[in-house]
Amino acid sequence: MPQATRGEIISALKKGVRTAATPGEARVVPLGCEPVDMALSGGGLGLGNLHEITGEAATGFVAALLGRLQGQVLWCAGRHFARPLYPPGLARFGLDPDRLVLARPRDKRDALWVAEEAMKSGALTAVVLEADFTVPLSASRRLQLSVEASWCLGLLLYRGEEAKISGATAARTRWKISPCPAPPHTQGPCWRLDLTRNKGGPAGQWEVSWHDTSHRFDLVPEIADRPAGTQDAA
Amino acid sequence: MPIDRLARRTRHDWNTGPLAITAETGNRIFIAAVNALAEHEGIQPGLSLADARTLYPGLAVHKADPAADAAFLKYLARWCRQFTPVVVLNSPDGVWLDVTGCARLFRGEANLMAAIDARIAELGVEARLGLADTAGAAWALAHYGTGGTIAPPGKSREYIKDLPVAALRIDAKANATLKRLGLDRIASLLPLPSAAIARRFGAASLTRLRQALGSEPEPLDPLPFRPAFTARMGFPEPIARSDDVKAALEILTARLCERLEREKFGCRRLAFTIHRVDGSTQAITAGTSEAVSRPEHLTFLIEEHLDLLDAGFGIEKVELRMPVVEPRTAVALRLTDAAEPVALPALIDRLGNRIGFDNVLRFAPADTHIPERAFSASAAAWMSAAPNAWPDLPRPVRLLEHPQPLDAMTPETFSLHGRSHQIHHRQGPERIAPEWWWDDPAWRSGPRDYWRIADDDGRLLWVYRTANAPPKPGVSWYLHGVFA
Numbered sequence: 227m228p229q230a231t232r233g234e235i236i237s238a239l240k241k242g243v244r245t246a247a248t249p250g251e252a253r254v255v256p257l258g259c260e261p262v263d264m265a266l267s268g269g270g271l272g273l274g275n276l277h278e279i280t281g282e283a284a285t286g287f288v289a290a291l292l293g294r295l296q297g298q299v300l301w302c303a304g305r306h307f308a309r310p311l312y313p314p315g316l317a318r319f320g321l322d323p324d325r326l327v328l329a330r331p332r333d334k335r336d337a338l339w340v341a342e343e344a345m346k347s348g349a350l351t352a353v354v355l356e357a358d359f360t361v362p363l364s365a366s367r368r369l370q371l372s373v374e375a376s377w378c379l380g381l382l383l384y385r386g387e388e389a390k391i392s393g394a395t396a397a398r399t400r401w402k403i404s405p406c407p408a409p410p411h412t413q414g415p416c417w418r419l420d421l422t423r424n425k426g427g428p429a430g431q432w433e434v435s436w437h438d439t440s441h442r443f444d445l446v447p448e449i450a451d452r453p454a455g456t457q458d459a460a
Numbered sequence: 461m462p463i464d465r466l467a468r469r470t471r472h473d474w475n476t477g478p479l480a481i482t483a484e485t486g487n488r489i490f491i492a493a494v495n496a497l498a499e500h501e502g503i504q505p506g507l508s509l510a511d512a513r514t515l516y517p518g519l520a521v522h523k524a525d526p527a528a529d530a531a532f533l534k535y536l537a538r539w540c541r542q543f544t545p546v547v548v549l550n551s552p553d554g555v556w557l558d559v560t561g562c563a564r565l566f567r568g569e570a571n572l573m574a575a576i577d578a579r580i581a582e583l584g585v586e587a588r589l590g591l592a593d594t595a596g597a598a599w600a601l602a603h604y605g606t607g608g609t610i611a612p613p614g615k616s617r618e619y620i621k622d623l624p625v626a627a628l629r630i631d632a633k634a635n636a637t638l639k640r641l642g643l644d645r646i647a648s649l650l651p652l653p654s655a656a657i658a659r660r661f662g663a664a665s666l667t668r669l670r671q672a673l674g675s676e677p678e679p680l681d682p683l684p685f686r687p688a689f690t691a692r693m694g695f696p697e698p699i700a701r702s703d704d705v706k707a708a709l710e711i712l713t714a715r716l717c718e719r720l721e722r723e724k725f726g727c728r729r730l731a732f733t734i735h736r737v738d739g740s741t742q743a744i745t746a747g748t749s750e751a752v753s754r755p756e757h758l759t760f761l762i763e764e765h766l767d768l769l770d771a772g773f774g775i776e777k778v779e780l781r782m783p784v785v786e787p788r789t790a791v792a793l794r795l796t797d798a799a800e801p802v803a804l805p806a807l808i809d810r811l812g813n814r815i816g817f818d819n820v821l822r823f824a825p826a827d828t829h830i831p832e833r834a835f836s837a838s839a840a841a842w843m844s845a846a847p848n849a850w851p852d853l854p855r856p857v858r859l860l861e862h863p864q865p866l867d868a869m870t871p872e873t874f875s876l877h878g879r880s881h882q883i884h885h886r887q888g889p890e891r892i893a894p895e896w897w898w899d900d901p902a903w904r905s906g907p908r909d910y911w912r913i914a915d916d917d918g919r920l921l922w923v924y925r926t927a928n929a930p931p932k933p934g935v936s937w938y939l940h941g942v943f944a
Contacts, residue, residue, distance in 0.1 A: 315941070
């Protein structure tokens with residue numbers, strides 16, 4: 227078989243497989259919880275966009291989002307961070323640790339460089355930048371431009387105090403994820419999602435629970451039957 | 461040869477006085493090599509150092525360095541590539557050259573031998589040469605012949621038959637036996653039936669004899685031919701602008717990558733050197749995680765650090781070298797991934813070259829129940845995204861490096877950082893026992909019972925209780941991780 231036609235055949239095959247696999251370009255990550263997805267333009271967290279996530283339960287939420295995606299993920303966290311990521315716990319959120327590449331930059335400058343390079347490369351479906359510093363507006367704009375080019379999901383995971391998050395950002399959404407009491411008989415964690423900033427959509431607040439086996443979010447009923455002191459004693 | 465190496469390294473003429481190289485076995489220090497003057501004094505290899513000193517008190521002595529000798533021999537072998545491409549190391553002190561078809565280039569075998577002799581003498585190395593049909597016969601002529609002997613084709617038998625049997629490369633024991641029997645010349649072995657030789661002097665002796673005579677093949681392992689991937693570019697006028705350097709880099713990379721592609725090699729390490737007008741050089745080096753032959757990938761790795769170079773008064777020459785190249789292995793074609801499979805290794809290389817390859821990691825599960833060691837992180841550059849079996853256990857997403865003591869733990873409440881929390885829900889226990897074969901200071905307190913507890917704010921925590929003796933009096937509960 228001649229060399230040139232071989233390449234053509236492969237690209238044609240790839241195209242065929244791609245169109246068969248994804249009917250209609252799905253360029254969002256739906257949370258699998260209708261009211262939340264409705265608030266987001268496109269029906270989910272947009273790929274090719276930057277999203278800021280903060281709050282006590284941010285790590286779990288990020289892991290859950292990544293778990294709803296396919297493909298390789300880069301997680302960038304400074305090497306001095308306390309409480310590093312613990313891979314064996316990620317599988318519960320659908321994020322297979324084998325899909326993860328961890329980058330440990332030395333300082334803030336390297337961290338931003340790593341995130342930008344990774345977002346631009348087109349080799350990854352998502353990039354998480356764990357930051358304990360304020361990402362300035364100009365830097366967030368650079369990151370936003372990088373993800374736009376590659377259709378990769380950019381997540382900015384803020385750690386520590388909320389005060390670090392400045393007002394201005396180029397990110398499309400900003401979330402605050404905090405734990406909330408679970409109604410009885412739910413297995414997974416329950417979180418309050420505070421969508422404080424949403425370009426082209428309303429802000430909102432939901433209480434959701436994460437379902438370990440189906441890997442999706444369920445809305446916690448408004449009037450939950452929560453007797454205090456319920457225990458599943460062993 | 462060790463003496464020639466010493467002379468080359470120290471740039472000193474050691475032929476002004478007797479010199480010996482010594483080696484040690486056990487407690488005995490003996491002479492391994494001597495120069496001509498020492499030999500004249502009666503000092504022979506194999507003599508003990510004390511005896512040698514008695515013979516000639518002013519003997520200069522140097523310790524043997526077998527590693528350096530081996531390296532020097534390898535260097536000599538590579539140097540011999542000027543005569544033939546097929547060069548075989550014969551440790552510890554010999555080199556075989558397969559000159560089949562090469563003699564023509566030197567107008568005959570005699571001229572070739574003369575050329576080798578002259579050039580190796582220029583190098584300051586004393587060498588003895590021998591040329592024959594077989595490697596064994598050539599070895600015999602070089603070691604026991606008159607030096608520079610050429611056995612014409614088909615005449616090896618006549619040329620080696622008068623040499624001592626030691627010229628057959630047989631072991632010392634067989635040599636001693638043969639000597640005792642009076643069979644001290646190769647000629648005396650020739651009429652014997654081969655079965656008798658094998659039976660009485662060992663099969664190896666027969667093999668060596670037959671190899672020298674050419675009736676049995678001798679496999680030789682020539683030095684691998686490592687192609688040099690280097691490209692240079694000189695400028696009629698010195699350049700200084702970074703754009704120009706970049707353009708030069710791109711041209712050189714393209715040139716080398718074309719060759720890599722053609723010869724099915726990939727680059728593992730590359731070095732870009734600029735030669736400045738003032739005669740100094742500066743270099744940028746980069747490594748890759750797999751054999752790469754794509755010019756964009758390689759250019760990127762260097763380009764990133766171009767600003768570290770200082771052009772000074774101008775650059776007159778640039779050079780791109782690939783000191784380490786490897787044959788490229790075929791990569792399975794993937795149809796489903798939208799991203800090109802080469803993009804991720806390229807990214808890992810770029811990140812690794814900036815923040816260090818040991819800071820770009822992938823995870824693999826480890827075969828232990830101890831949470832702190834349940835996974836291993838290794839450099840992503842040397843690891844593929846292999847599917848691993850991760851155990852399905854309730855584990856937190858963040859693990860505390862140092863478990864925090866929980867105060868006032870009751871079935872309903874606990875207190876952390878001085879704040880009291882209600883326990884809303886709990887699950888457990890999961891008992892994890894320390895591994896007796898691994899003394900982990902953190903686990904000296906014995907087995908732990910792990911619980912998942914939810915507090916009234918919905919926080920999910922991973923806490924444990926040391927089942928046996930609490931390490932601190934009064935404190936037996938610890939927070940070890942958070943789920944979310």
